[in-house]
Amino acid sequence: MTLEFAAHKQLGPFAYEAEFAAGDEIVVLFGHSGAGKSITLAMIAGLMRPDEGRIVIDGRVVFDSTAGTNLSPQLRNTGYVVQDLALFPHMTVAENIAFGMARAAEPRERVRQLLEMFRLEGFEERRPKTLSGGQQQRVALARALAREAKVLLLDEPFSALDESLRAGLRRELLRLKERLGITIVFVTHDLREAHLLADRVAVFDNGRLLQFGTRDTIFRRPCTRRVAELTGVTNILPATVREGAGEYALVDSAGMALRCAVPPGMTFHTGRAVDLAIRAERVILRRSVPSGPAPSNFVEGRIVSEDAYGSTHVLRFQTDSASHETIEVEIAARPYEVLGVANEKRWTLELPPEDIHMMTADGEAPTPV
Template sequence: MGLFVDIHKDLGAFQLDVSFETDSGQLTGLLGASGCGKSMTLRCIAGIEKPDRGRIVLDGRVLFDSGQRINLPPQKRRVGYLFQNYALFPHMTVAQNIAVGVRDKKARQETVARLARTLYLEGQEGKYPRQLSGGQQQRVALARILASEPEVLLLDEPFSALDSYLKWQVELELADLLASFSGPVLFVTHNRDEVQRLCRQVCVLDQGKSQAVMPVKELFEAPRTLSACLLSGCKNISRAKPTPDGKVEALDWRVTLNPMGPLPEGLSHIGVRAHYIRPVDGPGPNRLPCRVERVVENVFSTVVMLSTPGGDQGFSRLRMELEKGRWPELAGRDPLWLELPAGDLLLLTKDG
């Protein structure tokens, strides 16, 4: 079972252009900043919103095709959509909320009991949503979705309504449940840590435009675009341009670097993660003199903010993260020479 999405929707000042494909049993993250079109993409797949053109196909079954004028209503799409606020009916009990999703009326009681047991809701069937914790509300919403026997699950920021101390437990429970779901799952979030823990592959959305689906490992180890690199959490990024001899001039840091491997066509930026930067004794390849601007002691690490030959503002600065206890031996060096290892440099383009 697979899900194919290739749609366009004109929202005035905002254009949604999304194209990706995911297979059965695959948990795919849709990662992007707020307002990039993640939730709108899910609403189009679910049939709540209608794209202006394109195609949506689920396991060979066409849900939407502008060319053939096919647009199945939400109730015929077999799509399970978990909203951010769970959208439970406040005047219904847990059992009644779950029962709403059951298609076979004869099996309603049996299905409600089975899902209540599966999602650890036994003993809660007679309670109303206001009497439940955030985690319990999410499980009720998921039980209602599973009761309808969906062929694909759409999860829209499923942890955003939870207090921070609840998120970890609920995330573990949800991961266990999703492992047994046979269809594709789309997981919308702006949180890269959730993507890393839960998803096998990820599609980055940037200002309404989707980029190529990639393994989650690639997003964190070798992002190819500026937006993907920023979303992966990289703090050190400079505008860049290639030099005639195959090197890269980092314009904001004012240093020429010799990266490993060929330069991508359309190179526009270069990045390096804070924990890969190495303090060194003096000049050499891929090294630059810096001045310490600020030292922040975290529980397990030390973060050092540094000015570069390019300045001490914005992208001109570098952020280095060291193991706890390493800073005292380096303090007082002026300048502090740093090496940006060739194999750890991220070569980035603006577009997917």
């Protein structure tokens, strides 16, 4: 199954704009609340009409502004699960699941299959309110899938649950993806959840789709400073290209000369303004600059503050470079203890060239070769 989506809509001062396509995979719509994620789901489901655009679900055009096509939500065969689930409280679990099934179909057998698939056997006569949060969640999923949904639309379905329950449901969703072979569009503002579930990520901000790509592309090669910020990159340094040709570029950033990997097929002109994105967990702590020829970047710095999150520590360094740039480093709890970071404030930071991602400061793509 496939999903093609392109839509534009003016909502007061807010302009919505997005375009992407996906196959049998999980597409995570990621962004702050109000960024346009839920609107995207509503448009796919047929609950909100774009001003312009085209939406194709499994080869069937459900919306096309130029052709005047606009199928009602009843005819789109989407499985829509909302954050508060909206289970019908006056119906039993079985009635909830069977609600969307065609009368001609064999509802009893299908309900039984779904109850089994979601481990809800024995609960069919119960009312939703008498079930646990995780069970209610599974009823909502079963109900959404009951009428052979071509695309599953999940609007922050796990956000109201405890962390422990969420982990289980996420794993269950990944298993479900394998079993169903349909497009799943999953809305979240949780970075970890996005990373765990996504095959592809669509990053939304202020009504616009900023970047769409595979998970690794989004998290390792954000296209703009804003995408980098949204996806949790804490070190973003402005820089100027000194030498852009070849596999590695040399850039000047706040008094530091840094060597960084150039994405294949790209070239940056000398003098071009760029932003460098370096994830905090990619920075390596060293006691001193290693001897020998080192095709890497080293900078001396001093810890000015730190936060302990249990499994990791976040250290903020002030570098010795001319502008005293701040660099954030995330280090796992064990190396933190083994290295004795608590008692030593001065370190050498290694910024591996492969982990420095270059972005054009104006957001335009660098010149392909």
